Amino acid sequence: MKTIIEPFRIKVVEPIRLSTREERKSLLAEANYNPFMLESEDVIIDLLTDSGTSAMSAAQWSAIMQGDESYAGSPSYQRFKKAVKDLLPFEHVIPTHQGRAAEHILFSLISGEGKHIPSNTHFDTTRSNIEESGATAHDLVIPEGLDPADLHPFKGNMDTDRLREFLAIHGSETPCIMLTITNNAGGGQPVSMANIAAVSELAKEFDIPLYIDGCRFAENAFFIKLREAEYQNWTVPDIVHKMFSYADGMTMSAKKDAFANIGGWLAVNDAQLAERARTRLIQIEGFPTYGGLAGRDLEAIAQGLKEIVDENYLTYRLRTTAYIVEKLQALAIPVVQPAGGHAVFVDARAWLPHIPPLEYPGQSVVCSLYEMGGIRACEIGTVMFGRQPDGSEQAAPMDLVRLAFPRRVYTQSHADYIVEVFTELSAEKEGMRGLRITKEPAALRHFTSRFERL
Numbered sequence: 001m002k003t004i005i006e007p008f009r010i011k012v013v014e015p016i017r018l019s020t021r022e023e024r025k026s027l028l029a030e031a032n033y034n035p036f037m038l039e040s041e042d043v044i045i046d047l048l049t050d051s052g053t054s055a056m057s058a059a060q061w062s063a064i065m066q067g068d069e070s071y072a073g074s075p076s077y078q079r080f081k082k083a084v085k086d087l088l089p090f091e092h093v094i095p096t097h098q099g100r101a102a103e104h105i106l107f108s109l110i111s112g113e114g115k116h117i118p119s120n121t122h123f124d125t126t127r128s129n130i131e132e133s134g135a136t137a138h139d140l141v142i143p144e145g146l147d148p149a150d151l152h153p154f155k156g157n158m159d160t161d162r163l164r165e166f167l168a169i170h171g172s173e174t175p176c177i178m179l180t181i182t183n184n185a186g187g188g189q190p191v192s193m194a195n196i197a198a199v200s201e202l203a204k205e206f207d208i209p210l211y212i213d214g215c216r217f218a219e220n221a222f223f224i225k226l227r228e229a230e231y232q233n234w235t236v237p238d239i240v241h242k243m244f245s246y247a248d249g250m251t252m253s254a255k256k257d258a259f260a261n262i263g264g265w266l267a268v269n270d271a272q273l274a275e276r277a278r279t280r281l282i283q284i285e286g287f288p289t290y291g292g293l294a295g296r297d298l299e300a301i302a303q304g305l306k307e308i309v310d311e312n313y314l315t316y317r318l319r320t321t322a323y324i325v326e327k328l329q330a331l332a333i334p335v336v337q338p339a340g341g342h343a344v345f346v347d348a349r350a351w352l353p354h355i356p357p358l359e360y361p362g363q364s365v366v367c368s369l370y371e372m373g374g375i376r377a378c379e380i381g382t383v384m385f386g387r388q389p390d391g392s393e394q395a396a397p398m399d400l401v402r403l404a405f406p407r408r409v410y411t412q413s414h415a416d417y418i419v420e421v422f423t424e425l426s427a428e429k430e431g432m433r434g435l436r437i438t439k440e441p442a443a444l445r446h447f448t449s450r451f452e453r454l
């Protein structure tokens with residue numbers, strides 16, 4: 001059969017409240033044109049993030065009842081640790097309440113004033129944790145990764161020539177090299193096995209540890225299976241294992257590719273670093289056998305990790321984004337190609353050339369999507385990345401709008417509805433206006449800034 005169906009049945013449902021365009025217009029104004037400020041009950045299709053929004057399976061809910069809430073030595077931790085180690089070849093697994101806590105612990109130990117940390121593209125919390133420690137974060141993705149229309153199969157790859165030049169200059173001040181897989185901020189694009197190997201080789205040459213931000217590791221592994229000929233007959237767990245065998249450690253948000261609503265971990269091979277991390281963990285998260293989590297959360301993650309590497313699930317997962325990208329292209333809406341794993345990225349700068357980057361074309365699309373169809377999406381562009389450490393403002397490399405898909409939550413008719421909303425917006429796009437910021441915080445401004453339409 002050619003139709004790729006959702007490989008699950010629905011056992012529990014959550015009603016969606018349908019609203020009118022008039023209603024949404026005033027709700028958006030009340031939220032100061034920042035959809036992060038909307039009540040989720042006022043949203044029809046919530047594509048703000050794929051993080052923590054997955055539908056859990058019956059097996060996960062059932063595992064939750066096995067959660068042992070002991071302060072120390074819980075069997076839930078043992079099951080969590082085994083599930084992580086079955087997939088990922090790391091010695092020490094330190095549970096945290098989410099990915100950014102793992103980043104915070106890692107960078108509070110290895111980063112600091114005067115240091116430099118390169119990545120293909122740091123995600124916003126990673127960058128912020130690095131900068132808070134006094135270090136500088138650098139993005140060295142391949143040039144194709146910055147061209148939304150380029151069809152390179154692994155647009156998340158690190159530019160290894162630039163990395164070599166970078167290390168020749170900053171090597172002695174580089175406590176680690178990071179690789180984000182898939183490359184969320186750059187369009188959910190995968191990193192190839194060959195690139196992971198090449199980065200690892202450079203890391204070894206300069207004697208610098210390599211850490212992988214592995215939030216969407218299963219999607220990345222499946223892209224490798226589909227696009228890197230050598231791996232077409234490999235199982236997904238074997239590909240995952242090989243990807244991480246090149247690294248010295250990883251940070252992880254279990255809210256993505258572990259189907260959990262909360263959770264994360266820091267995994268390392270270095271025993272001394274692990275000990276320091278556990279001490280820090282006790283200070284800010286909790287005892288090393290639960291981190292910042294309840295025993296039941298550890299159980300949900302352990303079961304989720306078994307489900308995430310299922311090829312039928314991953315086939316459906318990658319088809320969701322590819323399906324919408326095909327339909328948007330047919331409407332002549334510029335999108336990041338090829339389709340990424342967890343999200344569809346609309347190139348707002350190219351779609352709305354009448355709105356200059358410093359008037360936030362991405363935010364304009366985000367607002368219109370909500371008004372027109374009650375769809376909540378997220379700007380990944382000049383609002384998110386435009387503010388410089390010295391307080392000035394610059395256009396980000398791209399102005400994208402991310403439609404991120406919660407795992408196992410929406411169906412094909414939801415996808416068709418999203419396409420219909422874009423069809424209607426296309427007809428009105430000349431009238432879409434830019435915005436200006438009327439109030440912004442000192443960091444991570446996209447979450448809480450207030451806007452006004454120009």
Ligand code: F0G
Nearest residue numbers: 049051098099100123125184213215253
């Ligand atoms: N790294 C990447 C690549 C991420 O996408 C995220 C979160 C994190 C780290 C931090 O993990 O949320 O568990 O603390 N990304 C979410 C998103 C928030 O919407 O893309 P966390």
